[in-house]
Amino acid sequence: MTAMNWGTLISAVDAHDSFLLSSHLSLDGDCVGSQLALLWYLKSKGKKAAIFCADPIPRKLTFLENSELITQNEPNENFDALVILDCSNIKRIGWDHGKINPKIIINIDHHRDNTDFGDLNFVDPTAAATGLVIFSFFRENGIDFPLHVAESLYTAVMTDTGGFQFSNTSARALGVCSELTAMGVDCARIYEKVYSSHTREGLTLLSRVWSTLQFHIDGKVCSMDMPLSILDEIGAKYSDSEGMADNTIIADGVEVGIMTKHSLEETHFSLRSKGKIDVGKLAKTIFGGGGHSCAAGCTMPMPYEEAMGKMLDILEKELESKLLLV
Numbered sequence: 020m021t022a023m024n025w026g027t028l029i030s031a032v033d034a035h036d037s038f039l040l041s042s043h044l045s046l047d048g049d050c051v052g053s054q055l056a057l058l059w060y061l062k063s064k065g066k067k068a069a070i071f072c073a074d075p076i077p078r079k080l081t082f083l084e085n086s087e088l089i090t091q092n093e094p095n096e097n098f099d100a101l102v103i104l105d106c107s108n109i110k111r112i113g114w115d116h117g118k119i120n121p122k123i124i125i126n127i128d129h130h131r132d133n134t135d136f137g138d139l140n141f142v143d144p145t146a147a148a149t150g151l152v153i154f155s156f157f158r159e160n161g162i163d164f165p166l167h168v169a170e171s172l173y174t175a176v177m178t179d180t181g182g183f184q185f186s187n188t189s190a191r192a193l194g195v196c197s198e199l200t201a202m203g204v205d206c207a208r209i210y211e212k213v214y215s216s217h218t219r220e221g222l223t224l225l226s227r228v229w230s231t232l233q234f235h236i237d238g239k240v241c242s243m244d245m246p247l248s249i250l251d252e253i254g255a256k257y258s259d260s261e262g263m264a265d266n267t268i269i270a271d272g273v274e275v276g277i278m279t280k281h282s283l284e285e286t287h288f289s290l291r292s293k294g295k296i297d298v299g300k301l302a303k304t305i306f307g308g309g310g311h312s313c314a315a316g317c318t319m320p321m322p323y324e325e326a327m328g329k330m331l332d333i334l335e336k337e338l339e340s341k342l343l344l345v
């Protein structure tokens with residue numbers, strides 16, 4: 020656990036009046052939960068605080084209290100402070116922060132490839148989720164928070180550990196979730212909201228994606244593909260496919276999973292690893308991708324077939340170098 024100088028954050032909050040919170044494109048449970056928790060804190064301090072994200076909140080996260088405050092309406096006024104959560108670099112917010120003219124940028128995150136882009140940086144790469152960093156801030160500063168904030172933080176940790184299944188599911192992550200549960204968080208309800216509340220269109224989309232399942236390189240690599248064109252055809256949303264990448268490493272013998280989403284010109288990869296291959300490092304070498312060692316992403320500016328061929332070449336070399344091919 021990385022020690023933080025929380026005094027500088029508290030001073031920055033005291034010294035400013037208005038705060039805009041934002042996070043990465045393609046919102047997930049951690050970025051939504053962390054933003055809602057910090058929004059509550061800033062409002063409890065009597066501050067003007069708002070959330071703006073370039074992408075919409077996934078429907079399955081709209082059960083969280085105050086989630087309707089996460090807007091996609093571009094801010095048309097200045098804010099004293101911009102707080103970016105769960106985002107390894109400022110480009111990933113997907114909008115031009117210059118338009119709000121912030122006096123200070125505060126960066127709160129857990130990605131190990133975070134570029135420390137803030138004036139103040141609170142980056143703990145040992146934390147399984149940004150929600151854990153916010154929890155530490157609250158706990159280490161004696162800040163008591165209400166049940167709906169506990170639910171946001173629990174959702175952040177649950178989703179970034181893939182429902183407590185990834186290798187980042189640490190004693191710290193479980194310990195925090197245990198404390199949040201003791202505060203009254205209903206684990207079964209949150210699990211159901213996040214993982215078991217699909218729309219018909221969303222589930223139809225998943226069935227189409229499942230049907231693309233393929234194995235490569237001696238069964239060490241598994242892939243699934245989603246052409247973006249099928250969204251309109253089915254009437255499903257992009258966010259309905261969130262989490263599907265995690266299914267690419269559930270087969271025996273698979274070391275690396277690949278979930279692709281492609282248009283005619285561009286192919287996006289979500290990479291997953293069971294632990295022997297560092298997909299974060301690998302993604303970083305490809306067109307500015309990045310992420311964690313077990314979950315990462317990158318984009319190739321080329322059609323699916325070509326991009327997939329390249330990716331499989333890279334993975335074959337990587338598997339050979341790690342002596343995972345016999």
Ligand SMILES: [Mn+2]
Binds near residue numbers: 105129147149179
């Ligand atoms: Mn995260």
